[in-house]
Amino acid sequence: MTPETTNAAAQPKGYRGIGMEGFIAGWYARQTAKDIDEFKNTARRLAPHIKRGTCVLEIAPGPGYLAIEVARLTGCRMVGVDISRTFIRIANENARKAGVDIAFDEGDAADLPLPANGFDFIFCRAAFKNFSQPLAALDEMHRVLKPGGAALIIDLRKDFSPQAIRDYTKDKGLINGSIIRMTFNTMLKTRAYTPEGIAQLAAQSRFGQGDVRLDPIGFELWLRK
Numbered sequence: 001m002t003p004e005t006t007n008a009a010a011q012p013k014g015y016r017g018i019g020m021e022g023f024i025a026g027w028y029a030r031q032t033a034k035d036i037d038e039f040k041n042t043a044r045r046l047a048p049h050i051k052r053g054t055c056v057l058e059i060a061p062g063p064g065y066l067a068i069e070v071a072r073l074t075g076c077r078m079v080g081v082d083i084s085r086t087f088i089r090i091a092n093e094n095a096r097k098a099g100v101d102i103a104f105d106e107g108d109a110a111d112l113p114l115p116a117n118g119f120d121f122i123f124c125r126a127a128f129k130n131f132s133q134p135l136a137a138l139d140e141m142h143r144v145l146k147p148g149g150a151a152l153i154i155d156l157r158k159d160f161s162p163q164a165i166r167d168y169t170k171d172k173g174l175i176n177g178s179i180i181r182m183t184f185n186t187m188l189k190t191r192a193y194t195p196e197g198i199a200q201l202a203a204q205s206r207f208g209q210g211d212v213r214l215d216p217i218g219f220e221l222w223l224r225k
């Protein structure tokens with residue numbers, strides 16, 4: 001990777017943040033409610049890293065499905081921060097219906113409305129590529145993590161293959177599958193990070209480094225303070 005591309009990854013993107021409001025947020029919440037098994041599987045994978053009663057933050061939880069599953073499974077004290085007012089309302093309603101106690105609040109990943117050194121674990125799924133100030137968002141994760149804490153970013157990898165997306169969408173239905181494939185191949189691919197790009201960004205952040213793990217369509221970036 002050249003210095004130019006390295007710096008490009010850290011540059012603020014040309015928008016304030018892809019906050020999803022109103023109808024779009026409602027549509028996304030209804031669509032992703034169908035992926036509840038995927039959220040449950042992810043929660044089971046995160047659970048061994050989270051002890052009962054510890055403080056956990058989800059950044060950009062959207063409708064809050066993953067936060068709800070993680071809180072249920074682990075008994076942690078869960079907080080969620082999202083830039084979208086509509087998603088905060090939907091997520092609080094979903095938590096109330098699920099009977100779990102989670103504080104979802106409005107805020108920007110690049111300027112978290114939270115004190116320093118407060119969280120044992122942070123996660124952020126399917127959202128990091130949308131952040132307009134990615135380096136500031138990583139530095140904010142570092143600020144609010146307790147020393148010894150860990151953060152995990154789960155997102156789409158830019159270099160996914162067409163076959164990987166076909167496999168991912170094969171059970172999503174004819175129309176929804178086509179819409180998802182089109183969105184992945186256009187808007188999401190444009191914003192997504194390559195494995196090298198996300199590793200370089202982690203290296204430039206206050207974390208100093210990160211551990212990138214790959215699957216056919218996504219990456220996990222593990223960060224430790």
Ligand SMILES: C[S@@+](CC[C@H](N)C(=O)[O-])C[C@H]1O[C@@H](n2cnc3c(N)ncnc32)[C@H](O)[C@@H]1O
Nearest residue numbers: 017018019020060061062083084108109125127
């Ligand atoms: C595609 S949704 C993902 C939601 C959820 N994490 C999931 O896995 O379904 C992207 C989320 O990022 C949020 N978002 C975008 N920019 C943000 C920012 N700068 N700070 C906080 N949240 C942001 C959006 O409002 C939205 O909830």
